[in-house]
Amino acid sequence: MYRMIRTAPEKGEELRKKAIQGGFLDTSRKIRKVRTEEGNFLEIPVTESAYDSADSFLVLEQENPEFLEKPNSLKDSLKGFLSETELASVPSGWQVLGDIIIVFIPEILEDKKTRIAESLLSMYPKCRTVVRDFGIEGQFRQPKRELLLGSETETIHKEHGCFFKQDVTKVMYSKGNLEERKRMSQLGEGEVIVDMFAGIGYFSIPMAVHSRPKKIVGIEINPESFAYLKENIRLNKVEDIFIPICGDCSKFAPEGTADRVLMGYVGTTHHYLEPAIKALKKSGGILHYHETVPESLARTRPQERIEKAACALGKKVEILETHRIKKYSPGVLHVVVDARIFE
Incomplete structure (x- = not known):
């Protein structure tokens, strides 16, 4: 069963951001326009965790969902949104720890950082947070990072049969x-x-x-x-x-x-x-x-x-x-x- 929240077009972007922040946007499906007897609407695809949101959204079953094609690369997913010059600066690598993506984004892409973060989440449906990396500082080698999307920066990363719980904004891995x-x-x-x-x-x-x-x-x-x-x-x-x-x-x-x-x-x-x-x-x-x-x-x-x-x-x-x-x-x-x- 696929679920969605139906909203007025002018409220679509606000709801989409809330779904991203709340970790319940289904990034495998398209946001689509529909016309009903009541008027024009947007259908925002969501996961089951939308039911747990503090907001009183009306979650409906979606018929005939439309799925997004998974891009071959981050650059592919950003074509049409970034200029050729900007695309040349898009990062080619990033780190995934648990359900968090850590990425270095150059200053030239400062005003596109949210879009880049959204594209990364669409490539990793199981992830819920994207943080931007600026390197490390101080005696404790603490990371300097900016939360781009999501709300939780604590995760459990599994590697080689071991569990590593950590806050990616406080400790390095x-x-x-x-x-x-x-x-x-x-x-x-x-x-x-x-x-x-x-x-x-x-x-x-x-x-x-x-x-x-x-x-x-x-x-x-x-x-x-x-x-x-x-x-x-x-x-x-x-x-x-x-x-x-x-x-x-x-x-x-x-x-x-x-x-x-x-x-x-x-x-x-x-x-x-x-x-x-x-x-x-x-x-x-x-x-x-x-x-x-x-x-x-x-x-x-x-x-x-x-x-x-x-x-x-x-x-x-x-x-x-x-x-x-x-x-x-x-x-x-x-x-x-x-x-x-x-x-």
Whole structure:
């Protein structure tokens, strides 16, 4: 059964926006004009959730619905609404987290951002919100984002059998780190793990779910990320092995306990190498150290920083492998170095 709300033509745009904001517009069908004995009307296609709206809409059954053809691309869906110059600036990629679409829209398309958001929702009928991305800022690497369509910015994203609850306007979730999250999920069985920069559980939740370590201590300084970390521990049913700690990892990292330490943060990560190495057992262990580094220094600077910190503590280092995670910015790579620390 297909449902619609019938309204006067002059109220059509207002109702369409309300349906988008309320998350009950059916983007798979056309809005169409009809003529009845009572006059001319617009039929706005809606989902069953229209019944839950606070507004007193009269929801009717629609006969012979007309379906929209799914566009091959975002540019295809915007042809006829944007000029050729504007079409050339339309983003070719975006991120879908749960039921939220995150997209970077260049300034040249500022006055077309709502139309772009509507087109994206039509391409992803299961999504309900579109936010515009402006990058990250501050010590906590918080996203700077603008809500374009929808009302909810909290979602649950499922990836590799794990659940990540988050507010996309408050915490980051990088699609470029997908393979590293998957790799971490294959390590640590039976081990004691310390996650120095746990965030919402990006790397340690997959490890807890799939590898089943003996224990994970996850430390996170950002209160908002920490709240989601605790929620994700519960959602993924790993409370029995995962201990969350809110605070500065240089002060709260336990010493001499870990078989493996995760350092999944970039920017100032090298400042925390000594407390990370101290967290490892006296007999040694594995360090996963992340850094953003100029491409020409990717094979030297991170390794040298690890060796310098280990030497200061009277430890030795064996560099096991360096993984390229993604291009961070022009000429700069995000890498992770796996290193064995021992006496």
